[in-house]
Amino acid sequence: MGIYKRLSISQKQIVWAWGLLAIPIVFYVVVRFYPTANAILLSFQEWNLLGSRNWTGFDNYVKLFSDPTFWKVFGNTFLYLILGTPSSLLLAFVIAFHLDKLRFMHGTIRALYFLPFMTSAVAMAWVWRWFYQPVPIGVFNNTLATFGIPQIPFLNSTTFALPSILAPAIWAGLGFQVIIFMAGLRAIPQTYYEAARIDGISAWETLTEITIPLLKPTIVFLVVFSSIGFLRIFDQVFNMTTNDPGGPLNSTKPLVLMIYDTAFNSFDMGYAAAQTVVLFTVLLVVSLLQLRVMRDK
Amino acid sequence: MAFSDTLDTSKKASALRNSARRKRSQAQFIRWLLLFAGGIAMIMPIVFMLSTSFKYPFEVYNLNLIPEEPTIENYTYVLEDGRFFGWFTNSLLIATITTICNVLFDSLVGYVLCKYTFPGRYIIFIAILSTLMIPTEMLVIPWYLMSSAFGWLDTYWGIMFPGLMTAFGTFLMKQFFETVPDDFLEAARIDGLNELQIWWTVAMPLVRPALAALAIFVFLGNWTAFIWPLIVTNSQEMYTLPVGLTTFSVEAQVEWELIMTGAAISTIPTLIVFLVFQRYIIRGVVMAGLKG
Numbered sequence: 001m002g003i004y005k006r007l008s009i010s011q012k013q014i015v016w017a018w019g020l021l022a023i024p025i026v027f028y029v030v031v032r033f034y035p036t037a038n039a040i041l042l043s044f045q046e047w048n049l050l051g052s053r054n055w056t057g058f059d060n061y062v063k064l065f066s067d068p069t070f071w072k073v074f075g076n077t078f079l080y081l082i083l084g085t086p087s088s089l090l091l092a093f094v095i096a097f098h099l100d101k102l103r104f105m106h107g108t109i110r111a112l113y114f115l116p117f118m119t120s121a122v123a124m125a126w127v128w129r130w131f132y133q134p135v136p137i138g139v140f141n142n143t144l145a146t147f148g149i150p151q152i153p154f155l156n157s158t159t160f161a162l163p164s165i166l167a168p169a170i171w172a173g174l175g176f177q178v179i180i181f182m183a184g185l186r187a188i189p190q191t192y193y194e195a196a197r198i199d200g201i202s203a204w205e206t207l208t209e210i211t212i213p214l215l216k217p218t219i220v221f222l223v224v225f226s227s228i229g230f231l232r233i234f235d236q237v238f239n240m241t242t243n244d245p246g247g248p249l250n251s252t253k254p255l256v257l258m259i260y261d262t263a264f265n266s267f268d269m270g271y272a273a274a275q276t277v278v279l280f281t282v283l284l285v286v287s288l289l290q291l292r293v294m295r296d297k
Numbered sequence: 298m299a300f301s302d303t304l305d306t307s308k309k310a311s312a313l314r315n316s317a318r319r320k321r322s323q324a325q326f327i328r329w330l331l332l333f334a335g336g337i338a339m340i341m342p343i344v345f346m347l348s349t350s351f352k353y354p355f356e357v358y359n360l361n362l363i364p365e366e367p368t369i370e371n372y373t374y375v376l377e378d379g380r381f382f383g384w385f386t387n388s389l390l391i392a393t394i395t396t397i398c399n400v401l402f403d404s405l406v407g408y409v410l411c412k413y414t415f416p417g418r419y420i421i422f423i424a425i426l427s428t429l430m431i432p433t434e435m436l437v438i439p440w441y442l443m444s445s446a447f448g449w450l451d452t453y454w455g456i457m458f459p460g461l462m463t464a465f466g467t468f469l470m471k472q473f474f475e476t477v478p479d480d481f482l483e484a485a486r487i488d489g490l491n492e493l494q495i496w497w498t499v500a501m502p503l504v505r506p507a508l509a510a511l512a513i514f515v516f517l518g519n520w521t522a523f524i525w526p527l528i529v530t531n532s533q534e535m536y537t538l539p540v541g542l543t544t545f546s547v548e549a550q551v552e553w554e555l556i557m558t559g560a561a562i563s564t565i566p567t568l569i570v571f572l573v574f575q576r577y578i579i580r581g582v583v584m585a586g587l588k589g
Contacts, residue, residue: 010414016492017413021421024406027462032428035439042438095335098328105333111575112336115343118571118578120521122539123560126546127346130553136358137553139345143360171339176582183583221586232432235523235539242547256434256524263438264528276435283432 042273049267060274069250070258070275077231077255080166081286084230088170089222092177097211099178100185110182114175121172125239128168129155132240155240158251165236165252173229177222184218185211220294224287231283232256255279343564350558357554371558375545381562383534384541388563391457391537392519398461399515400508406462407470408496412482422471428464437528444529451531460519466511469585473507474500510581513574520567538563 007015043060047053064070099109116124131139132154141151154164188211196206212219234256237246245261246253255275263272349357350371352364359365375381410422440459441450449455477500485495501508526537536544542563546556571578 013413014415017409017415017418020405020409020492024402024462025421027402028425028428031440031459031461032431032436033424035436035443036431038439038442039435095332099332102325102329102332104329107575109332109336110579111571112333113339114579115340115568115571117582118517118567119343119564120539120542120567122521122523122542123346123563124342126542126556126560127342130349130556131342131345133553137551139360142358168342171342174339176586179579179582180586183587218587228432232434234434238523239543239546242543259434259438260524260528263441269438269442273438276432276438280430280432280435284430287430 039273039276042270043277045270045273047269049269053270056270060271063271064274064278069253072250073246073253073255073258076162076251076253077233077282079162080169080233080254081227081230083163084166084170084233085223085227088174088177088226089219091170092174092222093181095174096178096181096185097207100182110179113178116172117175119172121169121235122239124168124172125236128164128236129240132164156248158248161241161248161252165240166230166233169230169233169236173226177226180218180222181215184215188214216294220291223294224290227286227290228283231279231286234260255282343568346557346560346564349554350561352554354552354554371554372562375555375558375562378545380533380536380541380545381538381559384536384538385562387453387456387536388520388538389566391453392516394453395457395460395519396512396516398457399463399466400512402462403466403511404470404474404501404504404508405496406467407472408474408500410467411471411474412477412479412500425464425467429468433459433525437525440525441528450529451535453535455529456526456535456537459525460515460522463515466515469511470504470507473504477503506577506580507584509577510585513578513581514585517567 045053046056259275351367444455523539549555
C-alpha cells in the first residue's frame with residue numbers, strides 16, 4: 001500500500017488498468033487464443049481421442065481436398081450464402097423502404113416482421129419441417145393440393161431440400177435486417193430528398209442515386225453479417241434432417257455439420273480440425289473480400 | 298368574368314390537387330395493405346405452432362387456426378414428462394448467469410480500454426477485437442478437449458464458460474463509454490472514489506441503454522444456443538431447451554402436436570419478453586447493430 005501511495009496519478013492508472021484486466025486477459029488467452037492455436041495444431045495431427053496425437057503434416061488437408069464429399073459440402077455452404085444473402089437483403093430493403101414511408105400502425109407492422117428474430121432456430125426448424133411434410137400433414141402441400149397444384153417433395157428432394165432449409169434461416173433474420181435498414185434510411189438527411197424533388201428527379205433515380213449510395217455503410221454491414229451467418233448454418237440443417245443428417249444424399253450438408261460429424265461421430269479430431277481451419281479461412285476471405293469490394297464501389 | 302375565370306382555374310387546380318392526393322393516399326393504402334399482409338405472413342409459422350399446440354391429434358391436419366376443441370392436454374403431457382421443466386430451468390439459469398457475466402466483464406473491459414491510458418492498451422484492444430473473426434465452430438473441438446481434461450463435460454460450467462465474455466460486447470461498451478465525459482470521472486476521483494466505484498456508480502448508470510442492448514443480445518444468444526450445448530452435454534438432465542427439444546422431437550416422430558407444444562414452450566418466453574419490452578429491444582438492436 002505504501003508503494004501504491006507514492007505512485008503518480010498516471011502510474012496508478014496503469015496499475016488499475018492491468019489489475020482490472022487481469023481476469024479478462026486470462027479468459028481471452030485460455031478460452032480464445034489457446035484453443036485457436038490448438039485447433040490449428042490439431043489440423044496437422046491425427047488423433048481419435050484415445051491414443052496419442054501423431055504429427056501427419058498436411059495429410060488431413062490433402063485428404064480433405066481430395067474428398068468428393070468435402071467439395072459437395074463446400075458447394076452447399078456457398079449455395080446457402082449465394083442464395084441467402086442477396087435474397088434476404090433485397091427482401092429486407094424493399095420492406096424497410098416502404099415501411100419507412102408508413103405512419104399508420106408503423107410500430108405494429110414492424111413488430112410483426114421482427115418477431116421471428118426472437119425465436120429459437122431449433123424450435124422453428126421443427127415448425128417449418130412440419131410445414132414441408134407431404135399431404136395430409138404439411139401446411140404447404142395441403143395448400144397446394146387445395147388449388148390442384150402438384151406436390152413438392154420439399155425436404156425429400158435433392159434440389160428442393162437446400163432452399164427449403166434456407167427459408168426459415170432467411171425468415172428468422174429478415175426482421176433484424178429490416179430494422180437496421182430503417183435506421184440507415186432514417187439517417188439520410190431529408191434535405192437530399194427535398195433537393196431531388198426540386199430538381200424534378202424521378203423516384204427511381206432518387207433511389208439509385210441518393211438512397212442506395214448513402215446507405216452503403218448499412219449495406220456493407222448487413223452483407224458481411226448475414227454472409228457469416230449463412231456460411232455457418234447448422235441448427236436448421238441438423239434439426240430438419242435428423243433422420244439423415246445433411247441429406248438427402250448430402251445435398252443439404254454444410255461445412256459445420258461435416259465438422260460436427262467428423263469430430264463427434266467419427267472422432268477423427270485432426271481431420272475435423274482441418275475442416276474448421278478451412279471454415280475459418282473461408283469466413284475471413286469472404287468478409288475481407290466483401291469489405292474491399294463494397295468500399296471500392 | 299375575370300373573377301369567375303380565376304375561380305374556375307383555382308377549382309381546376311384544387312380538383313387536380315385532390316386527385317393527386319387521392320392517388321397518393323390510394324398508393325399509401327396499397328402499401329399499407331401489402332406490408333400488413335406480409336407481416337401477417339411472417340408470423341404465420343409462430344401462429345400455426347401455437348394453434349397446433351392446443352389441438353387434439355385428430356385436428357392437427359386441419360389448417361384452421363382456431364382449434365374447434367381447444368385443449369391443454371399437450372401441455373400437461375409434455376410437462377408431466379418432467380424433462381422439459383429441467384431443460385427450461387437449465388436454459389434460464391445458463392442464459393441468466395452468462396448475461397450477468399457479460400454485462401459486468403464486457404463493460405469493465407470496455408471501460409478500461411476506453412478511459413485509461415496505459416502501455417499495451419492498443420495491443421489488448423486489437424487482440425480482443427481479433428477474436429471476433431474466430432468462429433465458434435473452430436473452437437468447439439479444443440473446448441471439448443479442455444472440458445474433458447478438466448472434468449467440465451456435462452456440467453453447467455462446461456456449457457457456460459466459452460461465453461462468459463465476448464469481444465462483441467466489449468467493443469459495444471467501449472463505443473458507448475466514449476460518450477461519458479472524462480470530467481465526470483475526474484470529479485469523482487477528486488471526491489475520493491476509488492476506480493471500481495467510479496466505474497460502477499458514475500460510468501455504468503450513464504450507459505444503461507447500451508447495457509440493456511447487450512443483455513438482450515447475450516440472453517437471446519444463450520437461450521437459443523445449440524451446437525456447443527449439444528456437444529458438451531451427455532445426460533438428458535443437463536440438456537438446454539434447444540438440445541432437449543431436438544431429442545424430444547426425434548422421439549415424438551409424427552406426433553406434431555407434441556413437437557409444436559415443445560417448440561412453443563421454448564419460444565413463448567422470448568416472445569413475451571419481446572412484447573413487453575418491444576421498444577427497448579428494437580432500439581437496442583439498432584444500437585448494437587450500428588455501433589457494434
